Amino acid sequence: MLTAKGTAAEYVNAVEGSLECMYHRGPDAAGTWNDDDAVFGFNRLSIIDLEHSHQPLRWGPEDNPERYALTFNGEIYNYIELREELKGYGYTFNTEGDGEPIAVGYHHWGKDVVNHLRGMFGIVIWDTENKVMFAARDQFGIKPLYYATTEAGTVFASEMKSILELAPALNLDLGLDKRAIEHYIDLQYVPEPESLHANIRRVESGCTVTLSPGGKVISDRYFKPEFHTVKVDDEQKLYDRIADALEDSVAKHMRADVTVGSFLSGGIDSTAIAALAKRHNPDLLTFTTGFEREGYSEVDVAAESAQAIGAEHIVKVVSPEEYADAIPKIMWYLDNPVADPSLVPLYFVAAEARKHVKVVLSGEGADELFGGYTIYKEPLSLAPFEKIPSPLRQGLGKLSRILPDGMKGKSLLERGSMSMEQRYYGNARSFNFEQMKRVIPWARPEWNHEEVTAPIYAQSEHMDPVARMQHLDLFTWMRGDILVKADKMNMANSLELRVPFLDKEVFKVAESIPHEYKIARGTTKYALRKALEQIVPPHVLHRKKLGFPVPMRHWLAGDELFGWAQDTINESQTDDIFDRAAVLEMLKEHRDGISDHSRRLWTVLSFMIWHGIFVEERIDPNIERQDYPVKL
Incomplete structure (x- = not known):
């Protein structure tokens, strides 16, 4: 946490308390550090240099040996090579771990240190001399990093729960973001940088941020994936x-x-x-x-x-x-559904x-x-439509809408009539807008998936169609x-x-x-x-992708989960968000085989459980220390 008025000491106990709900991320050790402006707290899962490399980690040059304070979540896989390179510049190290090379690298390269790191990370560094906080997230977004700003200052955390725990001390408004809720219902996840709480946001993948006490969070993208075609001669x-x-x-x-x-x-x-x-x-x-x-x-x-x-x-x-039985506990761990x-x-x-x-x-x-993904083949199957004049393609789209559901060729006509930006939203979407209006009557058409995907597509106009789909999926x-x-x-x-x-x-x-x-x-x-x-x-070699397939369609229609789903809907206090009767009707249609609503139902049910934990505080996720494994 970086305070706005040099009052860091007042928040040490609050930060220590906020570490408790992240015990699972680091049950091996915990520690805090503070000066007048910043408070750092860390839970450690010891993987490398087990006896040392504790965090918050301090490092500095000879004239100011504790200039920097660092916490970071993740692993730097080229830390050995980085250490040797930095030693060549005359720097010395006190540990054998992968955290210290980040601090030394930041001193040497500044914010460009992220381009020297090979790994997964959420990093926060406080420069006590220049009074600058630096934070960064790995290129792909493997490790999370949330933040929130109030008049008291700005707090960063690996999990949203720690910020929620600090909310009373920070006087942080925890109102929900309806735009983010609609994005979640549309896509099955909350897209970055949003969270379901309006005043909690995420540092985006491949981005750094800097700020000074009382200042604004300034974000900068350092990783811009660029799929491009190179001729293959061999x-x-x-x-x-x-x-x-x-x-x-x-x-x-x-x-x-x-x-x-x-x-x-x-x-x-x-x-x-x-x-x-x-x-x-x-x-x-x-x-x-x-x-x-x-x-x-x-x-x-x-x-x-x-x-x-x-x-x-x-x-x-x-x-x-x-x-x-595990779903409430899992929703608690997820932070957002x-x-x-x-x-x-x-x-x-x-x-x-x-x-x-x-x-x-x-x-x-x-x-x-x-x-x-199989859908990456779609540009090939739809290539003939690209040669059809736009007015005729639009006419084919209108024809597809009047054809009966399930009729052969309906989906092909519908998708062929649209541009890639219109038809491809990524690998997940539970509801179209008409289906969404059925369960959340307040839904706004301008908040649909295209609000998320359009800026990403704008970055990939020069790429081939398959690369554009890959680029979209990365983000x-x-x-x-x-x-x-x-x-x-x-x-x-x-x-x-x-x-x-x-x-x-x-x-x-x-x-x-x-x-x-x-x-x-x-x-x-x-x-x-x-x-x-x-x-x-x-x-x-030629087996399709497997993953961990779940028989959700069968379970929601049968004795396994139908009753649980019905109880979840009836008990949820989300009438300001969902039309309860419409959701129950959807569940009945699924049970009766009228339509497969399993993905849509799971999207709504997941949100209801999340809401019951984090908003209503009605559902106990049953998180206890004995849930955590013994040390190895």
């Missing part, structure tokens, strides 16, 4: 570059003074990471989860992949009862993994970087859903998740791949699959 060299970059990334991500395991769904992404990790840890443990209902579990597939790479495999099976049912099994597999290891690797980011679906659930569900269990695909050096290779090497030969991630031919077992 295909094998391209595949070798991909394989080499990924192998180097996994090697760097294995750096730790504790045991590192790997999640394994059985698909190509997680199997590639696990197979490369096995080269560095012969005793590698892999983890997966599944469900009791036949046809939805990928447990057998993952076990087959684990056997093929020679890893010991551990499975967690989740029942519908466990699933429903994410309506992705797969985050629940992720929570359970993380809890199982934490019994054995302190760090796991995973395959997030491969689809966005290498073209892995929406990936950082709004994929990386939020990855961070929150693993840190809920004091387990650090590392994602080797989302590495700046891997991205340097991925950003130059032409689209014909992403969606070639009727498949996705074509170049990546070719690069992995000597790394993953043959039976995995």
